[in-house]
Amino acid sequence: MRLFVLLSLLFSVQALAQNKPTLNVYTYDSFSSEWGPGPKIEQAFEAVCECDLKFVSVDSSTGILSRVQLEGAGSSADIVLGLDNSLIVDAENTGLIAPHGVDMSSLNLPISWDNGKFLPFDFGYFAFIYNTETHPNPPGSFDELVEADNDLKIVIQDPGSSTPGLGLMLWVKSVYGDRAAEVWQKLKPRILTVTKGWSEAYGMFLEGEADMVLSYTTSPAYHMIAESESRYQAASFSDGHGMQIEVAAKLKNAPNPELADRFMQFILTQDFQSIIPMGNWMFPVVSLDEGLPEDFGKLVNPAISLMMDAGEISQNKGGWIDEFNQALSN
Amino acid sequence: MPGTMVLLLVGISVIGGFVGLIFESGSIAIIDQLQKPYIRSVIQFTLWQAALSTSLSLLFAFPLARALHRRPHFFGRSILLRLTSISLIVPTMVAIIGIVGVHGRSGLVNDFLGVLGFPRQDYLYGLNGILIAHLFFNVPLVTRLFLNGLMEIPQHQWRLASHLGVTGFNLVSRVEWPVIRGLIPGAAGIVFLLCFTSFAIVLALGGGPQSTTLEVAIYQALRFDFNLSTAVSLSLIQIVLCVALGFVFFSSSNGVKLQSEHRPGFYRPDGDSIDSASSVPGLIVPRLLDIAVILIATLFLLSPFLAVVLKVLHGKGFAILAHSGFLKALETSVLIAFVAGTIATVFALVIAQMVATLRLNTRYQSVAVIPELVGMMALIMPPITLGTGLFLLFRSTTDISTLGPALVVGINVLFILPFALRILIPPVHQQKQRFDRLSQGLGMSGLNQWRWVFWPGLRKPLGYALAVTTTLSIGDMGVIALFGTDNLSTLPLLIYRLLGNYRLDQAAVVAVVLCLLCLIIFVIIERFIGGKEGHYNAKT
Incomplete structure (x- = not known):
């Protein structure tokens, strides 16, 4: 029964x-x-x-x-x-x-x-997150990032597989235009690794594997609210920030x-x-x-927010990703 | 003819999968791809890392094999040897977790440097990481091949060398080198092709466009762009290069023996004697060198396991064991592995019988190699390309939620079948040769013949084949990377995802579970099917 x-x-x-x-x-x-x-x-x-x-x-x-x-x-x-x-x-x-x-x-x-x-x-707005305790003076623009010490290691995401990665590539493109490839080549020694997705990159940063990571201006809010931790902050770039x-x-x-x-x-x-x-x-x-x-x-409030036209992106994305890959693989 | 049917099924799956993808993609643009500077640098990198991995593996394996050969007695030698014979079935993801734990920025090496007051070094991601992982897997494999070669040098050659007073470098060049040289093309061929098509390692440790291999580029084309045309073109480039390079290596090779029979007594003038651990006087320097080589190799090969265990002992990762995703992945892994292992072993047995029958029939001897070649056909295909092709072929006629798992099993079968064939063809041939006439004379056939004649002689190799294929399949991280979602996940994929989220502690716990699972399954299957007398031929 x-x-x-x-x-x-x-x-x-x-x-x-x-x-x-x-x-x-x-x-x-x-x-x-x-x-x-x-x-x-x-x-x-x-x-x-x-x-x-x-x-x-x-x-x-x-x-x-x-x-x-x-x-x-x-x-x-x-x-x-x-x-x-x-x-x-x-x-x-x-x-x-x-x-x-x-x-x-x-x-x-x-x-x-x-x-x-x-x-x-x-x-949200893309931004590089850094640890204020280990790096009290982060770069304030792409130019400063490109000219920074080679010891400053950053982790970014692949524009082919991740939207933040794509966002960064477009952000650099909107700031530098045709000089983008050159900028990537200059950045290359500072790029610890290019990850497939956001979580991988952010995890590496939190574990101390890298000094800066591409994320969002809102990421510090997580640390401040969920962890009462204010040492992670977004670097404000005078070029403006890519919007997503x-x-x-x-x-x-x-x-x-x-x-x-x-x-x-x-x-x-x-x-x-x-x-x-x-x-x-x-x-x-x-x-x-x-x-x-x-x-x-x-949080950092971007003075300029950058966003490209979707049609223009679609037309050029393939070529730009090739350019990015090529610049980083030499 | 079950043999013909199995061969047809295997052949049609491999060819059908590929043709299906070509058909769906609508166009092949190999020339266009080859014109892209990025694709050219991917091809260059693929060849370069494979060449480096191969050379370094051979370079490090030789002194290690020599040292092991000269020192037949030391604490842990048998464990080290056992380790060299299982290196190929250590799940890739487990090794990667361990390697990150040793060589990552917060790994053991950097901890050690930190204690000594040095700054932390970033050397893991990119080419270095790929090389470290490839060496981890291939140095043991090549060491094994070389050691087997050294052990096959006849005793009288050593004695002759000793009488003639040949020592040092001359001993290497006169006695050892001729044997080793014969082994190099085969060994280099295997290692080169394994590294050329390396996937999970490059995916996890590659670190971006500057260190992408063709296999990973194919995966990216399928997974992120869904660009079938690119995937097909890159696959064809990879297949052509694979076949051409394989031909170069293996045409000059005289066969590769992974297993060698145990030779009880051996002697070499510059080594420790077999009977006692006492050293020959006056040979302190080579002895110290050997000890150093063995220590370094042991440290390199064992430290990743140590790092995994240390992470587990941290105690922060155990939460994953209660996670529903973990239990599901565990269940799926075991199920997929058992089904794939069983099918592959049965297929291999059927093909092996066909090969044996053909070989024993003088009229058909010349075609006896064909079944084996068909069985190994999948090896030149990128598994993800094959998987996608078959998926597209069946997606309109099959329920998609069952198609994914079915294809993971199917592709696994195709890729573990060659291993099962390698294990089963020699003993099946031997048994047939020995007993076919006899049992015909006794009027035995069918099941009876199997039960009383073949089974007693074949159960050990069969148990070994099933154990190897099941273990390989459980640790596989290939096509699952493409089809996996949170509803279809295996333990290696779970480790990859935890690594992706940088939950190294949890990944380490799953890695240990995966290792234990492999070990348990291996031992149980080998004992259960192979009988009580222990393992088949896998010991030196």
């Missing part, structure tokens, strides 16, 4: 689980990891959606889309989350993306955004299109956005009712 009860309980639990549709969101690993915003967002959305939200993570941001391309029409992905402004034309050219249909009037970005397929979910807008998109072949629509709507709500500052450690794309955490006020 007891066995019967147990069995029927088991089946009913399974049935319950099967009744709920699953929404698959493909994203990068640091977003979905238990230290990232993923679990909290999952909880918040599942509280309202009667569904099972599943993050499927790949190890870098540019890998998200190629994963969907590899899987083709049979892919179980409903949503891709974690591409950025520099990849949207390439992403659109795959023909896999559907319009999101979200009212974007609540968006509060430093620039205007009217893209009907890619919906911003957070934004991270986006989500719904897929044309989404197995659960209605659920996907609901999630896209959910992205701009306070429930989602309020998790961003202290979850993904980026800026929310709408004004928060409760405002930003206090320590965000202490």
Whole structure:
């Protein structure tokens, strides 16, 4: 009898689980990891959606889309989350993306955004993070970084595999234009390694393997708030800072299109956005009712924010990445 | 004919996977790729690091093999030898964790330098790291080959040399060098090709565009750009180079023997005698040199394991054991490895029987090599290219969530099959030669023949083959890097990801689990199938 009860309980639990549709969101690993915003967002959305939200993570941001391309029409992905402004034309050219249909009037970005397929979910500014205790005088511009001591080791990300890496390459391109290759060659002795993704690079920096790491102006907020630690700070560059807008998109072949629509709507709500500052450690794309955490006020505020036109990036990206690779491999 | 069917399946998978990818990519642009300066420097680097790794492996292995040969007695010699024979099945990711723990900026070497008051050195990432890891895997392998060679020098040659008073350098050039020289093309060929196609090591320790190999460039083209045309073109370049270079090495080689029978008594005039540990008087300097060589080698080969253990003892990494991702990866790893190992061993047995039948039939002797070649065909293919090709071929007709794991198993089978063939072909041939007539005379056939004639003689090599293939497969970090998500993960991939997030303590704990798992599985399979009498031929 007891066995019967147990069995029927088991089946009913399974049935319950099967009744709920699953929404698959493909994203990068640091977003979905238990230290990232993923679990909290999952909880918040599942509280309202009667569904099972599943993050499927790949190890870098540019890998998200190629994963969907590899899987083709049979892919179980409903949503891709974690591409950025520099990849949207390439992403659109795959023909896999559907319009999101979200009212974007609540968006509060430093620039205007009217893209009907890619919906911003957070934004930030690239910056080099350094340890104030070991390096009290960080470089204040790219020129100073290029001329710095060869002992100053930096870790950056690969522009082919990671959006911060791509962002840095574009940042250098916007500052130096045709001289970019020359600048990379000069920087080369100071580049300890080029990692595939952000988390790898940041981890190396925290372990003391490098003196500076490419990350965001918001990264120090993490250390100040979560660790009460203020020795890690962003170096303010007088050239300005590259800006990144991270986006989500719904897929044309989404197995659960209605659920996907609901999630896209959910992205701009306070429930989602309020998790961003202290979850993904980026800026929310709408004004928060409760405002930003206090320590965000202490962050570097870029005088100039640099962002290239997405079409121009798409046209030149391949050649620029070749140029970057070539400059670093000689 | 089960043999023909297995061969067809293997052949069609390999060719089909590749053709499938060419078909999907729509174009091959080898010339375009070769015109890119970056691709040219990738090819150059791939060749350069492989050449350096090979030369250094041979260079370091020779004195080590000599020292081991001259000193048949010292504490830990048998453990060191055992280590040289298992180096190839140490999971790559475990070694990488260990190497980062020893040579990284916060590794043991730098800790030691720090104590002595030196500044920290960054030497791990890029070419250095790749070389260190390649030496870690290949010096033991080559040492093994050289030592086996030295042990096959007939006793009378040593005695003759001793009578003639040949010593020192002359002993090397007259007695040892002729043997070693014969082994070099084969040994260099194996090491060169292993390093040429090196993937996980370059991925983890490469450090950017200046140290990217073709295999990694192919992975990047598939994983990040989804540029099939680039991937196909680069794969073709790699295959052509592989085949051409393999041909150069192996056409001048007279076969490579990984295992050698144990020779009980041996003697060399400049070594310790076999009966006692007493040294020959007057040879203090060479003795000290040998001790130094052995100590340095031991330190180099064991320190990564030590670093892993130290990280584990830190105690901060144990949390991972309770993590659901860990348990899932453990389960997936074991499942994939057992299925792949079993299939590969059965396939190898079937192919080996076919080879033996052909060899024993005078009419077909000349084609007996074909089945073995088909079985080894996959070796020249980049596994990720093959995996992607097969994935694209099947994705519209199969459920994608089962296709990933199925392909990981399938690709694993293709790449461990050559090892199983190497192990099984000689004993199967021997058994057939010995007992085929006899059992036919006794009117035995089918299962009975198997049960009573072949099984007793083959269970040991079969157990060994299954143990080797399963262990290799459990430590594999190839195609899983492409298909892996957090829903499909194995222990090596988990280590790679933890390393990526710089959770070295946790990675070390998983590495130890992976090592123990390999060890346990190896011993259990070998005992269970091979019988009680211990391991097959794997001891010197």
